[in-house]
Amino acid sequence: MWVLCVAALLIVNAVTSTPLRNVPAGAFVHSLVDFAGLTLFYWWTMHFLLAGRESWRGLLPAAIATGLFWVGLGVFASFYFSSTVISDNKLYGSVGVVFDLVTWFIAMGAVITLGAVVGVTWRDRRTHPSS
DSSP states (O other): OHHHHHHHHHHHHHHHHHHHHTSTTHHHHHHHHHHHHHHHHHHHHHHHHTTTOSOHHHHHHHHHHHHHHHHHHHHHHHHHHHHHHHHHHHHHTHHHHHHHHHHHHHHHHHHHHHHHHHHHHHHHHHHSOOO
16 A cells, blocks of 8 residues: 555656746745645655554654655755766766665665654654743
């Protein structure tokens, strides 16, 4: 079920990305749509993988934080990774590209982990404010 949802998210992203980038302020609009879609996806993913043990409302801060971090990673990657992959390929060959991909996967793991941690902290501080 989860894999089908990931596939659907990727297909929707592929179909909508070009039309969204061609509108005025397209990159910003595309980022907003990505943020909304990713937030919904991560929100559902957390609820699904936790088998409903956590409430939808309790998971929302983590989903928002993860979606925001993912969009931030996408912006960072658009500036950093494309030039790095080309330069590392010239300098080190295929191994350089593999190192860049490993770096990308580590960054994805950090985004998901930080999103969960920031979301739980945000939720706890909102529900149990310190005196």
